[in-house]
Amino acid sequence: MPYCHTTQGQAFRAFLLRILLAVPTILSWSVTVQASAAERIVIAGGDLTEIVFALGEGQRVVGVDTTSTFPADAQDLPNIGYVRTLSPEGVLSLRPEVILASHFAGPEASLARLADAGIHVHRAPAPQGEAHRDVAAKIRFVGETLDREATAEALVEAFHAELASATQEVEALRPSPDWAPRTLFVLSAESGPMVIGGKGTVAEQMIALAGGQPVTGDIEGYRPLAMEAVMALAPDVIVMMQEPLGDGDAELVLQRPDLAATPAGRHGRLIAMDGMLLLGFGPRTPQAIHELNRALRQASSQSEASNR
Structure with a gap:
């Protein structure tokens, strides 16, 4: 049984998977x-x-x-x-x-x-x-x-x-000099191994531009990653495109066995953004950097508040 299973989400997921694997x-x-x-x-x-x-x-x-x-x-x-x-x-x-x-x-x-x-x-x-x-x-x-x-x-x-x-x-608003949340881009969270953004992808570049530390599992491109490997990455934040996610699907993604025990899963930190804004790299890219950076900072501040 898939973890993200809305009809609309499946259609968008197939479309966006083809875009990024091109x-x-x-x-x-x-x-x-x-x-x-x-x-x-x-x-x-x-x-x-x-x-x-x-x-x-x-x-x-x-x-x-x-x-x-x-x-x-x-x-x-x-x-x-x-x-x-x-x-x-x-x-x-x-x-x-x-x-x-x-x-x-x-x-x-x-x-x-x-x-x-x-x-x-x-x-x-x-x-x-x-x-x-x-x-x-x-x-x-x-x-x-x-x-x-x-x-x-x-x-x-x-x-x-x-x-x-x-x-x-991004630099001026960095909460601390060493702040760089470990951020994993998830392309597809269907049942089975997740497909993540690895080295050399535009997802990796966008995360870095927005102040995050991309975690790629040492893979190239967009590839599936085994459950144990995802758990070992211990991401602080998950980033996905909004299009594949329906109501409640973000929570289902974070409940996957490979994410539930990670900092991102424990604290409910999943950021969803418009796919073309996030990864299109066109005239709106500065806006994408701003929005992702703000979301990363908000995710970090919320988790700190919950730990007090």
Whole structure:
């Protein structure tokens, strides 16, 4: 019997698991045609959708993928499916002139077919290892593709200023010099081994930016971890995406045998955040750092009060 079992939670969990397990790929071909005059744009990648709307070009978008959940206006647009398993037929039905594709959009055969159909397919740059530093490259990519370089540069400057402010705030509000709660990101808490965020994941990077100490179990990527290994990690706090959790599911997660005896389980410390905000690494990343840091500090202060 699963520990998280709501119908809505299962659907979101399957969707978000595919997002985070997607392996970045780079096409062997590229398209450099500008989209300055394009009025029908399809986007495959929630981070790119956020950037397009932040640049004030949302009115040109005629379709988005399932990861494009922000802003709210994007959710009203026709949906082309999951970014990693795009169907050419669904995209072609929207008659786009340009496709902005995430670096992990695919499959490659579908993108190649769309290019063969005369659509200008523009692929975002591959990540360079530090997700928060990749945001500027993505913004500039969208600005160049849509011929909005000046607006994009202004957004990059604003992003850098907000990021600096958020990281400075993390240090300024640190409860003590050595404060860094051991934080475990849980991707899936179905029955059986939990799937956690390991080394090299954006979850690990976000936790560190927000002042936590990521505990990864020495695994790479998003992988299942045995019950004994989870218990040995002794996390102070669990972080999850809000989408897989229904009413009461947070409590069920903390009651799992592998978490119940940990500090996080004993003190009820589970933080749930919007998945794209937490892990999308786009213009809202400074906001995500601020919100996660605040939640980590609140979790720590609540547990200290309960121990008095």
